[in-house]
Amino acid sequence: MNPLRRPDVRAADGGSLWLVPYFVLAGFIFLDGLPVDYQWLRHIELGLYLVPIFFIAISPSERDFAPFAIIAFGLLNDILSEAPIGFWAFLFCFFYLLAMRQKTVLQEARAGSVWANFAVVCLLTYFAGYLIGLMRADMAIDFWLYLTSALLTGLCFPLLYCPLGWMENQSLSDSLKRGDE
Amino acid sequence: MAKFGASIRETRFVSATGIAAVCVLIGALFLFLLPRDDPRVMQLRQTAFDIFLPAIDALGRPFIALRNTGTQVSQLSGLREENHRLLAENEALRLKINEMTQAQFLMQQYRALLDLPPEPDIELFPVRVVADLSSPFVKTLVTKGGKSAGIEPGLAVIGTNGLIGRVISSGLQSARILLLTDFNSNIPVVALASNVQAILSGRNNDMPELQFVPRKATLKDGDLLVTSGRGGRIPIGLPVGILRLGVGEPPKVELLDDVQGLIHVRVVKGVAVDAPPDIQTSPASRKAKR
Numbered sequence: 001m002n003p004l005r006r007p008d009v010r011a012a013d014g015g016s017l018w019l020v021p022y023f024v025l026a027g028f029i030f031l032d033g034l035p036v037d038y039q040w041l042r043h044i045e046l047g048l049y050l051v052p053i054f055f056i057a058i059s060p061s062e063r064d065f066a067p068f069a070i071i072a073f074g075l076l077n078d079i080l081s082e083a084p085i086g087f088w089a090f091l092f093c094f095f096y097l098l099a100m101r102q103k104t105v106l107q108e109a110r111a112g113s114v115w116a117n118f119a120v121v122c123l124l125t126y127f128a129g130y131l132i133g134l135m136r137a138d139m140a141i142d143f144w145l146y147l148t149s150a151l152l153t154g155l156c157f158p159l160l161y162c163p164l165g166w167m168e169n170q171s172l173s174d175s176l177k178r179g180d181e
Numbered sequence: 182m183a184k185f186g187a188s189i190r191e192t193r194f195v196s197a198t199g200i201a202a203v204c205v206l207i208g209a210l211f212l213f214l215l216p217r218d219d220p221r222v223m224q225l226r227q228t229a230f231d232i233f234l235p236a237i238d239a240l241g242r243p244f245i246a247l248r249n250t251g252t253q254v255s256q257l258s259g260l261r262e263e264n265h266r267l268l269a270e271n272e273a274l275r276l277k278i279n280e281m282t283q284a285q286f287l288m289q290q291y292r293a294l295l296d297l298p299p300e301p302d303i304e305l306f307p308v309r310v311v312a313d314l315s316s317p318f319v320k321t322l323v324t325k326g327g328k329s330a331g332i333e334p335g336l337a338v339i340g341t342n343g344l345i346g347r348v349i350s351s352g353l354q355s356a357r358i359l360l361l362t363d364f365n366s367n368i369p370v371v372a373l374a375s376n377v378q379a380i381l382s383g384r385n386n387d388m389p390e391l392q393f394v395p396r397k398a399t400l401k402d403g404d405l406l407v408t409s410g411r412g413g414r415i416p417i418g419l420p421v422g423i424l425r426l427g428v429g430e431p432p433k434v435e436l437l438d439d440v441q442g443l444i445h446v447r448v449v450k451g452v453a454v455d456a457p458p459d460i461q462t463s464p465a466s467r468k469a470k471r
Binding site: 027030034071080082087093 | 198204205211236312318321385442
C-alpha cells in the first residue's frame, strides 16, 4: 500500500488516531527551540511542522475545527518562538489554505506528485514569510537561507509523511475489517 | 464542504476554504496590529514559558542526552592530546593566579589610598538552558529557574568565557535571556587597551557592532572589551569579546563565548555589601568628614 496515497474514506471511525498529526505538530513546536550545536543548522529555519499541517489539510476526513486548531498552534508557535504575534499563525493558515485546495487533485495522485505539491506549497509559504520580513523592521531574513530552509523542509517530507500515512491507512483498514465482520 | 451545526439537513454557511481564509485574515490582523514589544505580549510569552516549560524540558531531554553522548564519543579519540593541552593550560593558569594575587593586593592598596567604597561581591547562579530561540526575529534563551531561583530582569548572564546577555523577563519557573547578538541588545562596554567607552549593539548575526564610539577615539584591532558597568545593573569588568576592525564598516566584536548551542549558563548577581563604618561613600559625607 502506498503510504502517500490517501484512501477516499471518511476517517470518523478511525478512533482517536486522527489526533496524532496535531500531537506531532505540538511536538515540533515544543522542540523548535532545542539547543543545537551544529553550525550548519543554526541559521536554518526548518519548518517540519508544515508536514502534519499538510497531512491535516489533505485529510479525506474533513473537520471544521481544523483551521481554528491550526491558527491556535500558529499563535502558540509565535509565543514560544518569540516571533511577532500572528507571523506563524498567518503562515500556518496560509499553508493550510493552499494545501487544502489541492485535496481533490491529491486523492489519486502518485507519491512523487504529493511530494512535489508539498514542496511547491512549502516554497510559497516561505516566500510569504520572506515578504512579511521585508515589511517589518524587527525581522532580518536572509533570502537564500530561507530558500535553503524551504528546500530542506521539502526533502524531509517523506520521512514524516510516510509514517503518518501508514498509520492512517492501518487504522482505516482495521475499521473497515471490523465493519465487514 | 464544511458545515456548521449538526442537523439532519446539511446547512452550509461557510465552506472549509472560507473558514481557512478567515483564519488567514485573523493571522494577518494579529501580525500587523499587535506591536511586538507590547508589555502584555511580553507577559504572555513569559506565562506561556512557565506553563509549557515542563513539556519543552521533557521533550528536549532525550535529544540533549543524545547530543552529550555524541560529544563524549567524538572526544574519546582525542583524549590524550586533550590531556596534554589541559596540563599545559593548568601550568599557565597557576602562573596567572600568582600574578592575580599580586594584582589583587595592589588593588586593595590603591582602593584604600583612594578611599573608594567596596565593590559589591558577585554571586553566580548556574541555570540550565531549555530552549534556544535563535531565529530571524530574535536571539534569546529560555532557562529553567526564574524568580523562585532569585533570577530577576536586568541581571547579566555569562557563559564559559564571558558575557552572553542579560535577563529580560522572569516568571516563577523560567527566565528569558536576551543574547548580545539580538537587535535589541545594547550593552555599555569599554575597550581595555585604548580605554574607549562605547555601546555594544546586536545585529542579529554572530558579531555585534560597536556604536557611539567617540569621534577622536583610536581603537585597536584585537583589543579586549569588558563591561563598563554604566547603567548599574551589569557589573563592571565582565569580559565580552575581541574587537575586530574592518575597512569601511563599523567596528565588530567577536564574542568570547559562542552564544548558540549553550546548555548551561550562569546568572550574575551583584550582592550589595555594607560600607565599613570608617568609609563614607557620598561626596557630601566626605566633605563633612574633612
